[in-house]
Structures are given as C-alpha cells and as structure tokens.
Amino acid sequence: MHPVDFLTPRAMTTPDRPALVWGNRTLTYGALKTWARALEAQLARAGVTAGSRVAALLPKSPAAVAAIHAVAHLGAVLVPLNLRLTPEEMRAQIARSGATHVLATPSTAERAHAVVEERRVTAIASEELGIAEDPVPLPSPFAIRNSPFAILFTSGTTGAPKAAVLTAANFYHSAVASVFRLGVLPDDRWLLTLPLYHVGGLSILFRSALYGIAVVLLENVEASFDPRWLYETLRRRHVTLVSLVPTMLHRLLEAVPEPPPPSLRLVLLGGAAASPELLQRALARGYPVATTYGLTEATSQVATATPPEVRRKPGSVGRPLLHTRVRVVDGQGRTLPPGEVGEILVSGPTVFSGYDGDPRATRAALQDGWLHTGDLGYLDAEGDLWVVNRRSDLIVTGGENVYPAEVEAVLRQHPAVAEACVVGLDDAEWGQRVAAAVVLKPHADVTPQMLEDFCRQRLAGYKVPRRIRILPDLPRTASGKVQRPLVRERLQTEAKP
C-alpha cells in the first residue's frame, strides 16, 4: 500500500492551480509534485525509506516545501528542527528523534554538517528540479493515516524539549476544522510567515494542498523578519490569508501606517496571547484579525474567534473548532463552571498521539483521551474560551515558547551560580522578554554579561535572558518553593524606564 500524502491527490485533481508563489514566480501543483518526486528520488538514493525519520533544517524556501511533501510521499517521518538551536541543542534533538538522515538546503547545509557526519546529510538544491515520470497513475484510494507523519519538538515544562508525534489524520482534521471556522475560497493565497518547524507554519503547507490554494513565500526568504517586506508581499502577491504572532502584527502596525491591502481576508493571530490594545489597534486600522489558541499537541488551532467575534469580544479566542472539545478543570480534574479559571483540557481528532519514546510524559499529557495543556483559562457563559495564562511559567517571546526550567538548568551549570529563576517580562514588541534572577555561590565573581554569554553558547538566541539580576537570595514560600510571581514583579518594576 502506498502512503497517502497531501500533495499527490491535489496534483492529480488540479495540477494547473498555483501551489507556490514567491517573487514573480508561480509553481503549479503539478510542477510542485514533479519537483517533490525528484527530491524523493534523491532521498531514496540516500537510503530514506517508509518509516525513516528525517530531521530537517528547512528555511521557508520553495525547495523546502517540495522536500516536505517528498518526505511525506515516501512514508517517512519529518522531524523539522528549529533553525535557531545551538549545535549542541540540534545534536541532542537529532539523537532524541532517532533520525537517520538530515535534510538541508544550501543555506543550512553547513550547519547540518557541523552537527552530524556528512554521509547522513542530504543537501537539496534550491533550484526547481524536474524528473521524468511514468504516465500519470491513479492516486491511491483515500485513507486517513493514523501513523506518524511528523515529529515536532516542543519545549517541555521539565526543560527537556519533548517530541510530539503528529499523524496525517491530525493534520487532515485540523485543516477541515479550520475551514469550517474560517472558510476558504478557491483563489485564496496563504502567506507563510511562521517557521516550518512550528506547527503553525508546517500545517499551512498541508492545509493549502488539501484546499488547493497557493502558499506565498516572503520574498526575502532567508532574511530575518521585516514588517515592510511582509506588507509588500501581502500587497504585491494579493495575499488573502496570513498567520502572524502578536510580535509580527505589532511590528507591522508600527512600521506601516497604511491600511491593509484590500485582498487580505484574514489575519490568523496566534502563538501567544495578544493584548487588547494590540487587537484594538489592528481592528481600528482595518486588519481582519481572528484570534486563535492552539498548541503543537493539538496540531495548531483549538479555538478560533472570527473577526466579527474579535470585534465583539476582544481578548477571547472564541469557541473550540468543530469536533474539538474543551474542558476547564480544577486541580482535582473536576470540570469548572463558566467563568472559573482552571487548566484547559482538549480532546478531538487533532489531538496528538503522544511524545516519541516518552511514555511517562505521554501519560501525563494524555489522560482518558484528554490533552492536559498546562495552560490556564476559562470558558465564559457563551462557551467562548479565554486564555488567562500560558502554562503558568511559560514565556512566549516573539511567538517562540521558552520554558524557564530549560534556561535555569543552563544558568545553574555555570560554576558561579547557586540558584536561578527565569521569568518573562511584559514587552510591547515581543509580548514577553526573558529575564533571570540569579543567586551566586559564596565568593563567586561574575557579571550579568558573562552569564548572558554563557547562555548564548548553549541556548538558541531567543531563550537567552535579556536582563540578568544578581540577588542575595530568592523569595520563597514557607515550604521553600521559589515565588516566581514575586521575582517577576521585582524585575518588571526595575525594567520600567
């Protein structure tokens, strides 16, 4: 039996529709499939087979899109890696995922070579490849696979990133539920701004193939985020749909005073809580914002408020998607009445199947079919979800999740550090910024800058504390637990200009 990917049936059905738009170029679904087949042959020659795990260092480039579909069509499992990881973090995740191969593009090949032996790296060309294909075969009978399709690393609360296993069925049901909330039109074009190693970016590729709509790439693919480029791409490429994290929207509003281009039908805003001020500003400027709450373990969207709902109730993330169920429970697992804050639980066809090779973490996250998100929130009387706080101590900076435990573990590795407490400080541009309070060992001598440098060598840049404060001790509860909220309050106050 041939595995079912999302590109093949689409290319059979509407080969002439645009699949990928970047700059002045447009690639049809037929041409994208041809390119994917060429890369599939290259991967097969390198020894990738059905069930292989393929780690991937993929920027948001056309070749990366073709490669992702090639991995799926082979029946291999994609393990996209965060491009901002340090070599050490990267090496650890490749080992953890059991990946036998590493996929890279010209711009990431060097980094790949730095972390694994050369024979395990498959470097793909950035240019479109063709391949002579056999006469078009009929696509395989339709089936929604429940076997692993992609493994995405999420920062775990324990500090060690966990490997969430998502199936083709998860992505399929996510795409269907999303369209049943947000709608789609045959000529829609979705601008890819989020990284392909984030569920919010990766799922756009699969969603678009199912819908038969085009993915638009930013024209400065390899460069860092630039709000003016974002606006220009929206305008020039007649983009109708775009996913943004609040930091991106904030920067867009700051950098570009014009109203949104008329083609824009929807801004899907997620990845972190959006402040009411940001929402009001965006709505006033005419941006059709839909707020969403989602997480990797639920294949992105759990609940989404459409633009009219955001206007009526700014701050809510709306109702759960069709076929997704949400409960809010107290510490004993009892369902709470409307308005009361508790942990958000999620069940439904988009909930992941567990953490790879980590039955303990899986058992903690999935209980009786319910995903325990660790996020706090409440359902109001109308059934709309409000997210009060991401997992109590989670920091979301520019759409990236940072778990204090991971950063604290690194700080404690420094020979001068006795204790560390990492918190997120409010920040208009980034949502939150990472900060740390540190207690030194007796007679130790170290500056905050030295500690920051120490972190920078061991952690992806976005995880490094931007502010480190050395304190004589940390505030603790009677039982000896660090009072994180007090640390946060103190650092926040000091951070004020």
Add this chain to the structure above:
Amino acid sequence: MHPVDFLTPRAMTTPDRPALVWGNRTLTYGALKTWARALEAQLARAGVTAGSRVAALLPKSPAAVAAIHAVAHLGAVLVPLNLRLTPEEMRAQIARSGATHVLATPSTAERAHAVVEERRVTAIASEELGIAEDPVPLPSPFAIRNSPFAILFTSGTTGAPKAAVLTAANFYHSAVASVFRLGVLPDDRWLLTLPLYHVGGLSILFRSALYGIAVVLLENVEASFDPRWLYETLRRRHVTLVSLVPTMLHRLLEAVPEPPPPSLRLVLLGGAAASPELLQRALARGYPVATTYGLTEATSQVATATPPEVRRKPGSVGRPLLHTRVRVVDGQGRTLPPGEVGEILVSGPTVFSGYDGDPRATRAALQDGWLHTGDLGYLDAEGDLWVVNRRSDLIVTGGENVYPAEVEAVLRQHPAVAEACVVGLDDAEWGQRVAAAVVLKPHADVTPQMLEDFCRQRLAGYKVPRRIRILPDLPRTASGKVQRPLVRERLQTEAKP
C-alpha cells in the same frame, strides 16, 4: 455509544449562528437543535430507536429540516420518499425499505395515512417546538460513522427503483470534498431548491451543519417551483449559494431579465446535462455557474467545474473532486485513453455501500471498489470530465430521472398494448420530455389519451409520457432488439412544430 449526527457538534460549537432562514425568520443552530430534540422525543415515543428505518414524506419546510436531524441523532435511518409518487409506488417503497415508521408534516400527513396504517405515521407539527433540555452535555468524541444514515431511492435501469444506502461518512466526505472545490465563507447561505428526497437537496442540510452556514428555504415552501419566487428569495435573503437543475436555471433566465443579485457567489448546476446554449446565456447574464456531475450512489458531486472553468470550457463538468477517482472504460473494463467515450467509473470515500437488500444489484454496481455508473463520458487530455450521455436510455426531465423500462412496464400492463418503447425528446425548458411509441394488440382500440390516463394512475406525474404515438411496429435490429435511437429520432422529428 451515542451516534454522531451533524447538527449536535455544530450546535455545541456555534449555537448562535443562523441555521435556517425562511421569510423574515431566522433560526439559530442552537434553536434548531432544541427543535430537533423535541421531535426526537416524539419519534422515540412512537417507538423509533437506533437502527429503525423511518420513511419520510417531507416538503422543504423548517419542520422537515429539524426532523431529519432528529432521525440522525436517534441513530435511525432516514428513507425520504419522492413526494410525487403515486400511492401505489409509495406503498411499494415503504415495504421495500423495511420502514417501520412514516414521518409526515401537516401537508403530507393525509398522503401518509392513505398508504400505511395510522399507528405507523408520526405527524410532526409545522411550528417550532421547544423542549426542556438537560444542562448542555459535551458532544460525543468525533467519529465518522460507516453505518447506514439514509436510504435514497433511485430509479433503476431495470425499472424497479433501487434503495441506495448512504453512510454518515459518505455525506461527511462529500461535504469536505465540495468545500475543497467550491470554497465556503462563514456567512454563506445556501438556498434549498431541490427536494429533500434527492441527494442534491438532502446533502445541503448536512453540508451546511458541518460548515456552520445557513440553509435558506424558498418562501412559498409548499407551492410548485416559481422562478420569480426563486429570484426574490435569492435577492431578499442575501443567498450566496444555490443548487439548480438546468430546467430551473432555464426558467429563471426566461422569467427574470435582471442580472443575479450581488450576494450570489455560486450556482451549482447539476442533476442533468446542461446545454452549451443555456450555459452561455447564464454566463452572459452574469450568473456564476459551476457545472457538476453527480449521482445518488456517489452522494451527489463526483466532478465539478468552477465558474472560471465553465467559462473556459463550457460543457465539461471539470475534474473529479479531491479523493474521488474517475476512470472511463470500454465494454471489457479496459481504461480508455483521453477523448474516448466509455462508461464512467467512480471510486472514493463518497461512493455508497450498496443497494439495500439487493446483493445482485450491488455486485453489478460496485466492482473492486469502483462504482459502475452506467453513464457515458470521456476525460479530455487535461483530465476534465465530459458526460456524453446519461445511462444510454435514461431520461432526465426537469432534474428527475425517468427510466424507460419502468414506464414501458406500466404501458405493457394495459390490455390493449403489445409493445412499448419510451424515449426522451429534447426540450428547451425541461431538458427532456418523456414520449412513447406503442404497438397495439390486434383489434385493440385505445387512444393515446387513454394510455396517458392509464399511466397517470400508476406513475408519478413526471414519468408519464407527454406524447404517445401508436405505430404498426417498432424498428428492430437483426437480433430483434428495439432500435431505441430510431424511435427517438422519429418522435423527435414529429414533435417539431
């Protein structure tokens, strides 16, 4: 385990969105569910349980919509009956379906009582009912049921109507594939013009519940089709989507010279082949026509051309929907190259599971997972489907299918008739009209009007031949087979003014 219907998850998800619009009234999904629950209680009191088969005489009324969802939520199987059947035909279909109960509205209750004992009839009120509900329960976990959901009668080529069994999964995948071709927007409104006993009408209810959009009913629900009412409803109720058969579109263009209301996004034209002239006229008038080929056994749409595709290639029905596969084969089952006409075969998740209680017909229709439609057509070099002829001798008049064999069998029951050949004559308004050539027994004395009256007592009105010609004999092949095309040609020529 509670069966999954389509209304319940939708009502849980967006209870406040409009579900049903008729006249000035709008019913939300929450209110429609409450109504459906009240009817469900009534059905349960009447003895309907999960698995029961419920024959239904339902006009396109609000109560009928609620009742259909009630039957689904009970886990019972809906058997909607053509309202134009004679009492005799109706009695036969109720017996064939094994229905224990008959569901009727105030306007159809009398007809129901005429064909079955009173205790088997459940007459529902036309007024909205409420019911005290328990505190809102969480919807059941998502599952796509593969068990019977509805049984629809289709005219069989043998003359005896066959009972096609459709599952909830069939309707689900049809709805998803349709949206992946035609798109949907959260504020769409679908006007129900087709009968609820046709797959094209029934599927609109399930599709709309999945999408969360409103179904609009014609304001003169119980009256016969009136193109001016159609136009007025489109305009006043801001309808965006409508399914029409060619006869309806023809009459709309004749009766209303104005361009379509601006809200109208799509006219899904199916049920019979549309003439290129009709398409050109509709496009010229500004109607966004999408042509579709579908059949009951594939839960409606198989292939659909979007308006730009219709403009480019009028007459084609476009590519198969995503995950639907189409082959065109010769008499030996060999796949034909592009451009060659053969039988259209269909496979995919919308293909039905067989004819109820008729393993022979099921085996003939479903071979190796392929539905043998009996319809003739070809795929062009681009993969677009062209339907050349509905099952060679099938007559489609005003969107209703008429099988000559069924009408011929009735004619032959008349004591004066020796032989009969029923054909369809071209007709600008109806697409085709039923006509018959009849050979009388020696010394028999009967007029065409007497034969027509004889048919009218035994057949639904649309099946009755509008033109009956008495001939001394029928043209036959050397092997003795009636040459239907020659009969058709002769009657067509005589019919010309």
